[in-house]
């Protein structure tokens with residue numbers, strides 16, 4: 450039971466890291482009339498996520514398991530596509546919506562596994578993360594509409 454929670458949390462870490470990387474490249478390479486707003490929004494998103502990844506990894510350690518790390522290892526585990534360097538601002542937003550939605554799938558799996566294992570602390574952490582990423586998806590979708 451607990452092993453299922455650990456595996457689910459490790460997947461959340463890998464895809465969170467992948468999302469940090471994708472949001473960061475969008476922060477750097479976004480161009481066009483919405484440069485300033487997107488540049489700032491993307492920075493807020495990856496900065497918040499960087500803090501969250503630390504908390505999730507330390508939750509894994511608190512459960513006496515090891516956190517995943519290293520770019521190659523994380524990339525191998527992650528299930529998030531990579532965006533082209535020269536993508537348009539709109540394509541970046543579309544891409545980040547999909548990446549956040551993939552992470553939401555991981556988070557909901559981890560939330561449910563934690564619930565089944567009576568691990569309320571991990572469940573609580575996952576619920577908090579779901580709220581953040583659902584808000585991010587809403588904001589990104591609002592930009593496109």
Ligand SMILES: [Fe+2]
Nearest residue numbers: 476477488492
């Ligand atoms: Fe920056």
